Amino acid sequence: MNSRRTVASLAGVLLGGLCFAPVFGLQHLWLPVGLVCLITAIVAEVCRRRPGLLSWRPLLVVVAGLLAVIESVLQATTLAGLPTLSSIRALGHGLTAWRLTLESTWPARPEPDLLIFVPLLALVACVLTIELLDRAPPLVALLPAIGVVGVSQLYVAAEGLTAVLIAVGIGLLVIAVLLPDHFEYRKLTPWAMTAAVTLTAIVCGLIVSTIDPHGRTPYSLQRVQSATAPASRQTSPLDELASRLSPQARDKVVFKYQTSEPVDRWRLVALDSFDGANWTADHPLLRMGSQLAAGPEVRVNTNTRRALIRPDEALDGPWLPGQLSPETIGNAADPQVEPIGSTLVVPEQPDYYNLAWAEPEIDADYLRTAGVDSTAPGGLNDMGPLPPEIADLNPLGGKRATMETAIALEKYFRTNYKLASSTSSPPTGYSWPQLKEFLSKTKNVGSSEQFAAGYVALARQNSIPARLVVGFRAPAKPDAAGWYTVTNKDAYAWPEVAVAGVGWWPLDPAVGAQTADSTNPTGAAASITDQARKSVPDIQEIQDPESQPSSGDEGDDASAGGFHLPLTPIFAVSAALLLLWLAGVPLLKQLRAQRRRRRAGSAAVVGAWAEARDRIRAHGIPVTSGMTVRDLAHAARDLPDTGPGLASVAHAVDHALWSGGPTTPDVAGQAWTGVHAVRRALRSRPWLDRFQAALELRTLIPGPRQK
Known part of the structure; x- marks a missing residue:
């Protein structure tokens, strides 16, 4: 060894x-x-x-x-x-x-x-x-x-x-x-040439x-593995909305939190699959690692935000209130996350936990002019056949799917439908019959889940990737101790749209009719959407962009100074050179040997001497311009069994160049028989030496005496 x-x-x-x-x-x-x-x-x-x-x-x-x-x-x-x-x-x-x-x-x-x-x-x-x-x-x-x-x-x-x-x-x-x-x-x-080409390949x-x-x-x-979900009750938060808003439960505290900057909402679960009756999500749960990075769909800069959350009596499921793009969660035993929907799940509710998340840094103009990400997982999931009453609705007039048209659809809901007051008994249900009843008439009153489900249905009908999210509105102000208190009356549902380069972004089609006791979100996302909404014209005035709207790549290009490395041409050239070296060098040597062999007279003998010399030289034996065949045989004494073949070549060279007699075909045949003997001797060398000699380039470059 x-x-x-x-x-x-x-x-x-x-x-x-x-x-x-x-x-x-x-x-x-x-x-x-x-x-x-x-x-x-x-x-x-x-x-x-x-x-x-x-x-x-x-x-x-x-x-x-x-x-x-x-x-x-x-x-x-x-x-x-x-x-x-x-x-x-x-x-x-x-x-x-x-x-x-x-x-x-x-x-x-x-x-x-x-x-x-x-x-x-x-x-x-x-x-x-x-x-x-x-x-x-x-x-x-x-x-x-x-x-x-x-x-x-x-x-x-x-x-x-x-x-x-x-x-x-x-x-x-x-x-x-x-x-x-x-x-x-x-x-x-x-060896250096072999190493260079190998590494290049x-x-x-x-x-x-x-x-x-x-x-x-x-x-x-990892995509084929999923953590085992907690054994706790798995009733969907969407099904709990009506009970949370009931007069008996609406004032119960769900959780409290502290944060240095205000947020506009807290999410429990994102749902993107609909079978006509139920909204579900089938993405795998994973154990939360030391830090969860933003997905590849987020290509804009982000800020890390943090909050301290204390769950209360009304938070009785396995879900933890969270935010889009969670990064870390502390003081929670065995936390699990569904990365696509940013859903947080624990087997047992902690007394408190620390949450950090990434928030995109964009402004209203960026949001308004951005494109939508049609590749977002679940964003365009099939919803089955739409009822004719819903399929006939055409609020966007066939406009191309962009964030501008997504916000215009949100404005359509705000203008044509009313959010039910939380003090009354709001309509419930989000299956096709309830959605058909809600959407078929303007000025109809609906619950937040009906607004969200209806928005997602019409958005997907117009190729806008969207999903339904259940959570809570954030209170407008904290108490004297700096704690924001979230109660059951803050529970609601909203849609999210996949924005190219940004990720999922929340919209509020159900905020058109605020009631006296409703909260007023003041977080960054809501403020940015409010500003973008003001600059979005009526749907009839929206012009389809001539090219695909901004997807976030432009910022990367600008940061790189507009320089693009032509990787595909580089690879094509490198691959061609590698193939040329691996196949071309041995082929050229074979063609050169045939050309030398076809010569007549003394030229055939000289060609045999050149061929033997190049074969020996390819195996690392130094060759000088004034070297004779016998000098080469002496230099190649470390190469086993090459001496007899070189001796035959030397005898033919003496007869052809120095005897003065004619060079008959027998003399040329003797020279090339010696070359074949040299080649057979070299075949006994280790395979690595033979491989290296076959790809050696120097002998293909003729010198002054190596024609």
């Missing part, structure tokens, strides 16, 4: 373990994974120096590696640094940690129950690597490391610079493993694999 190859192969395992950085964070991975690889290297070196331990090496690596995992990840389970039964049980739980990690948002919380599977995976790869180094070709020993990298990419595929750095690291490790034990510096140039391949012209996010195995 070669120490250099051992270190390079284990470094590959370390690289694979660190590729899980998007899942757990680099700061939580380098110690446990690095310690496992270091311990493995030490054990392997000890066994190399003491051959009697070789048969015990796999067991020693496993035991030492597990101790390293316990000390670096499961230290809380040890007693005075020594493993306990709890440590052993925790190692057993690590066999299912990979699945629990898939059920979390990323970066996941660096808890031992989740993190442990990465160093355990690295340990398995280390054991296989050490054993393969003694039993297989060097390159095979890198397969476990590449397997770890592959598993990490199933969790989240690397993109951009990260993918390039991973590719460069793998390429360098391949070179380190394949370098001969006794490397000759005179062969450095061919890997880098270009990864760059192209991370480019998605259609804006899709990289593949992640």
Whole structure:
């Protein structure tokens, strides 16, 4: 076993373990994974120096590696640094940690129950690597490391610079493993060329694999996993609206909160699927990680906002009041989130919790002129056949789907329908019969859920992505202690529209008829929408844009100075050069040999000498301009069995150039027989040397005497 190859192969395992950085964070991975690889290297070196331990090496690596995992990840389970039964049980739980990690948002919380599977995976790869180094070709020993990298990419595929750095690291490790034990510096140039082309191919391949012209996010195995929902009662908050607004319950406190800046609403659940009778959401719940980043659909700058929330008696379900784009939640046991709808769920209500969320930084003009995001998940879900009475409504007159038309539709509801007073018994129901009754006549009175459901139905009919959200209005003012008190009478529903580059944005079609006891939202989103609404003309005056409205990319272009890197042409050129090198060089050498062979007389002998010289030179033997065939044979004495073939070529060259007699076809045949003997001898060399010689470029460039 070669120490250099051992270190390079284990470094590959370390690289694979660190590729899980998007899942757990680099700061939580380098110690446990690095310690496992270091311990493995030490054990392997000890066994190399003491051959009697070789048969015990796999067991020693496993035991030492597990101790390293316990000390670096499961230290809380040890007693005075020594493993306990709890440590052993925790190692057993690590066999299912990979699945629990898939059920979390990323970066996941660096808890031992989740993190442990990465160093355990690295340990398995280390054991296989050490054993393969003694039993297989060097390159095979890198397969476990590449397997770890592959598993990490199933969790989240690397993109951009990260993918390039991973590719460069793998390429360098391949070179380190394949370098001969006794490397000759005179062969450095061919190796450098091989390394450069190999790295270029890997880098270009990864760059192209991370480019998605259609804006899709990289593949992640997380999409097929969902955390188990809490066992608490799962009655939809939409079904509870009527009971919350009843005279008996309307004054009950749901929760209180403190925040430095006012908000206009609090959400419980977002619903985007409708079967004609019920609104539901079927997106997976995930365990809340250490921080949830905004999705790729949000391309504008965001501000982080924070609030302290205290649930009260009327908050009796598993849902927690939240905001769009939650980032972190503190002091809640095992919180779960549905990232698409920003729904927060807990198995048990906490006494209080801290919430941080991202709020987009846009103004009213940006909102009014923005486009809609037709790719938003659930935004254009099929609602089945619309009742004719609703399908015949055409409030937008066939205008193109933009935020301007979305706000115009909101104004249509505000103008033509009335929100029922919360002091009376509001109409209930949001299925097609109730919506048909509500929408079929102007000036009809409806509940907030009917406004929201009706808006979503007409919006989707006009290709505007929308969904229904249930939550609470925010109180206008706090009490003397700075607490905002939310009661059942603040419960209501509203629609959200997917804004290109911004994400989901709330609208208020049901605020047209405020009552004396209703709250008045004063948060940023409501204020921005109010300003945008004032500048939106009547639907008849709205002009369809000549091009697609702003989607948020323009801001990115401006920040980049309008510079676009032509990645597709770069890849096309790189791929063409790589193919030309891999296929073109051997083909050109074959054509050159045939051209030399077809020469007549002494020229055929000279061609045979040139062919033998170039074949030898491609294997790293230095050739000078004044060198004879016998000089070349002496220089190539380290190449086995090439001497007899070169001797035949030398005899033919002496006869053709110095005897003065005619060069018969037999003499030319003797020269080329010698060339074939040289080629057969070179085929006995290691496959890597033959591969390198086949792709060597220098012999294709003729010098003064190399025609």
